[in-house]
Amino acid sequence: MAQQVSTNEIRGGYKVEVEGQPYIVVSNEFVKPGKGQAFNRIKLKHLMTSRVVEKTFKSGEKLDVANIEEMTMRMLYKEPDGVVFMDESNYEQHKLPLDSIGDVIQWLKEDLTYDIIFYNGQPVSLEPPTFLELKITETAPGVRGDTASGRVMKPATLETGAKIQVPIFVEEGEVIKVDTRTGDYVSRVS
Amino acid sequence: MRIPILKDRAALLAAARSFFASRGIVEVDCPILSPYASVDAHIDLIRAGTQYLHSSPEYGMKRLLCEGMGDIFQLSHVFRDGEHSAKHRPEFMMAEWYRVGMTFPELIEETLEFCRLFLGPVSSAQISYREAFKKYLGIDYFHLTTPELEEIVHKSGIPIYPEALQEGKDGLLNLLLGIIIEPQLGVGGFTVLTHYPASQAALAKTTLIDGEQVAERFEVYYEGVELANGYHELADPIDQRQRLIDANEMRKKNGKETLPIDEEFLKALEKGLPDCCGVAVGFDRLMMLRHQTNQIGHVIIT
Numbered sequence: 001m002a003q004q005v006s007t008n009e010i011r012g013g014y015k016v017e018v019e020g021q022p023y024i025v026v027s028n029e030f031v032k033p034g035k036g037q038a039f040n041r042i043k044l045k046h047l048m049t050s051r052v053v054e055k056t057f058k059s060g061e062k063l064d065v066a067n068i069e070e071m072t073m074r075m076l077y078k079e080p081d082g083v084v085f086m087d088e089s090n091y092e093q094h095k096l097p098l099d100s101i102g103d104v105i106q107w108l109k110e111d112l113t114y115d116i117i118f119y120n121g122q123p124v125s126l127e128p129p130t131f132l133e134l135k136i137t138e139t140a141p142g143v144r145g146d147t148a149s150g151r152v153m154k155p156a157t158l159e160t161g162a163k164i165q166v167p168i169f170v171e172e173g174e175v176i177k178v179d180t181r182t183g184d185y186v187s188r189v190s
Numbered sequence: 191m192r193i194p195i196l197k198d199r200a201a202l203l204a205a206a207r208s209f210f211a212s213r214g215i216v217e218v219d220c221p222i223l224s225p226y227a228s229v230d231a232h233i234d235l236i237r238a239g240t241q242y243l244h245s246s247p248e249y250g251m252k253r254l255l256c257e258g259m260g261d262i263f264q265l266s267h268v269f270r271d272g273e274h275s276a277k278h279r280p281e282f283m284m285a286e287w288y289r290v291g292m293t294f295p296e297l298i299e300e301t302l303e304f305c306r307l308f309l310g311p312v313s314s315a316q317i318s319y320r321e322a323f324k325k326y327l328g329i330d331y332f333h334l335t336t337p338e339l340e341e342i343v344h345k346s347g348i349p350i351y352p353e354a355l356q357e358g359k360d361g362l363l364n365l366l367l368g369i370i371i372e373p374q375l376g377v378g379g380f381t382v383l384t385h386y387p388a389s390q391a392a393l394a395k396t397t398l399i400d401g402e403q404v405a406e407r408f409e410v411y412y413e414g415v416e417l418a419n420g421y422h423e424l425a426d427p428i429d430q431r432q433r434l435i436d437a438n439e440m441r442k443k444n445g446k447e448t449l450p451i452d453e454e455f456l457k458a459l460e461k462g463l464p465d466c467c468g469v470a471v472g473f474d475r476l477m478m479l480r481h482q483t484n485q486i487g488h489v490i491i492t
Contacts, residue, residue, distance in 0.1 A: 008274050030275035033372055034409050034419060035390060036364035037232045037444075038273065039351060056365065058353040058444070060234075060272050 004062040007040040015047070017066040018055065022047040022119045030059060047117065048124050069118040075108055083108060085116065096123045104128055106162035107180045128180045133189050134158040135175050142168040153185075195481055195489055202477065205307050206265060206285055213300075215261040215287055220250030222266065226452030230392055231440035234271035235449065236280065243269035246470055247286055248393070249455040252423070255288055255466060256458035263287035265473070277415060277486050283473040290466045294406050294422045297467035298382055301410055301418050305380065308476040309412065314380035320402065322383060323363070326371045331363060332402045339363070346370060353444055360389050376411035384408040392433050394421035410471075412479055420469030427459035 005014065007028065014025040023044035032038035038059035045052050047066070057063070073085035073094065082095045083105075096116070098105070100123045107128035108114075115127040139156035153165040156172075164178060166185045177186040210217065227235045227242040228249060235242045244250075247264045254262060268284045285304070289297055302314050323331050329342055339362045343350055348369055354361035375381040384407070388396040391405030398404070406422035424430055431451070438448040477489035 008272055030273070030278060031368040032232075032273065032278065033364055033368040034386075034416060035230065035232060035392070036368065037354065037357065037361060039354065039365070039368070041369065054347075054349060056349050056351045056354070058351055061351075 002064040002067065005065050007042070007057050007059055007061050007063065010040075010042065010063065015066040015068045016044070017064040018044065022066040022068060022124070023053075026052060032059070047119060067120050071116050071118065072113050073116050074113050075110055077110060078108070085114065088113075094123065096126065100124055101126050106158075107132060107160055109134065109160050130180060131177055131186065132160075132180055133175055133177050134160055134162070136166065136170065136172050139166060139170070139172050141171065195477075196491065198481070199477055199489065202308060202473075202480070203265065206304070206473070209304060209307055210263045210287065213261070215263045215289070216259070218247075218251060218254060218259070218262045218264050219266070220244075220247040220254070220264060222247075222269075224250070224452075225450070226455065227449045229434045229437045229441075229449045229451060231437045231444070234446065236269045236271045245270050246284065248468070248470075249452050251286065251288055251468075252463060253455060253458040255290065256461050256463050258464075261287070261289050276484050277475060277478065279474070279486055279490070282486070282490070284470050285473050286468065286470040288423070288466050288468040290464045292467050294408070294420075294467055297420055297422075297469055298384075298408055298410075301408075301420055301469050301471065302380055302382070304471060305410060305412070305417060305476060308480045312379055312412065314382060316382040316384060318385040318399070319383055319387065319404070320385070320400070322371055322375075323366070326374055327366060331359065332400070334359075336362070342366075356443060357440070360387065363387070372411070372416070373414040376413050376415065379412075380417075381411045382408050383411065391421065392437055393424050393430070395424050415475055415479060416472070417475050417479075418469055418471040420467060422467050423463065425459065425463040425465065427456050430459055431456055 010025055010028045012025055012027055016023055016025060023046055026043035026045050029041045031041060040057050040059050041054060042057060043052060043054050071087060073087050076084045076086050082097045083101060084093055084095050086093050104126045116123050117125040136156045137159050140154055152167060154168050155163060156166040157163050164183050164185060166176060170176060170188060175189040177189055179186055222244050223238055223241050224244050225241050228245045233245045235245055246268055247266050251262055251264060264286050266284055267281055269281050271280055273280055306312060320332060323329055331339055336358050339359055343362050343365055348365050354365055385399060385404040386407045388403040388405050391407040394405040394407040396403050396405050408420045409416055410418040434451050441448055474486050474490055478486055481489055
């Protein structure tokens with residue numbers, strides 16, 4: 001049987017399972033109007049879709065704790081149907097199917113470590129480091145006069161496949177720092 | 191920060207006592223530990239051995255009223271299991287008092303005066319429970335069926351949990367009150383909410399208004415915070431027994447333990463409770479508002 005937690009104990013950050021879906025608790029408010037039944041308003045963020053929903057529960061109700069494990073793993077290599085990571089604590093290899101990786105695929109680089117969330121033993125989400133240093137593999141050369149015409153950014157492709165905007169003075173082959181949450185260029189890395 | 195607040199708390203305890211003394215209301219200290227619990231559908235008690243810690247000194251005080259003690263007050267810690275939030279603690283302080291022969295409007299006025307000891311000259315406005323639903327939600331629930339009301343809760347974007355539906359209209363009204371109406375009550379001045387549906391007052395007299403059976407019950411709100419709950423007290427022992435049984439039935443339906451009924455209390459009512467009004471005020475809540483904090487932990491000894 002799943003471990004349970006009472007609405008009285010749930011705090012932000014708890015991971016619970018509601019109607020068979022895994023959520024992270026965003027907030028929990030105890031409400032008891034006058035002599036009425038006490039209830040809790042709980043905001044939940046879906047672990048995979050990040051969609052936030054609000055639910056109410058009778059106060060004292062017990063929710064299932066989601067069977068979730070978080071691990072930091074090193075990326076080894078890509079295959080056509082997935083990406084292979086290694087758990088460095090025991091050198092076990094895990095292949096994550098492409099659908100559990102989603103858009104993060106554009107930030108995957110061999111030999112870097114990533115935070116991976118397993119739900120019921122299945123990988124469901126993958127977090128890249130917030131900042132990555134990556135090489136520009138393709139971008140048009142900066143042209144004199146671009147700045148004067150008001151153009152300051154240009155498209156570039158990074159070694160991981162991510163397509164971002166970089167300042168026009170940055171050239172192909174350079175390593176830059178990028179914010180993976182937004183895909184924004186941060187700085188040159190010299 | 192902490193020591194000045196605790197000293198101020200002591201000053202307000204003294205001010206409360208002189209407020210009561212100046213009105214001829216006598217202090218009593220009914221036991222906190224009791225073999226009989228207050229039976230309320232939605233208040234859970236904390237057990238102490240084979241007995242309970244009281245959730246209010248109500249029954250003990252009413253027994254004294256029946257013996258002819260006259261106007262009385264108690265400043266007491268009370269206990270309610272499972273109530274945890276920024277403004278709830280399982281142990282908190284309540285000021286509760288009873289006024290023999292006082293009318294319902296007079297007790298409302300006296301309760302506001304008590305609150306002003308803490309908060310200064312705050313204005314007040316009164317609205318009935320039913321009118322509040324008209325004002326804040328544009329509905330007259332009395333003329334709505336349970337499914338119609340359920341639809342309104344849905345449309346308000348409020349998710350309904352199953353046990354709320356078990357209580358029919360009351361459960362749905364409770365959701366709307368707690369989520370939509372309460373935060374808007376008492377903004378810039380006290381709101382006195384009066385005349386609750388009869389089903390929502392275990393110990394109050396009832397009366398008929400606009401076809402609806404309503405309880406002579408009031409609550410005081412300030413800045414969205416519930417401060418006081420008062421009744422024109424029910425004196426009929428037969429009616430009282432039935433309401434205690436009903437409350438236990440509701441507890442059973444909600445999967446809660448049923449509680450023993452205090453026969454001494456009912457026996458006292460049989461001898462005769464004088465016509466009176468009574469109110470319970472959250473002392474810690476008043477201290478929170480006085481010190482402009484939304485954390486009860488800032489105004490009590492933790």
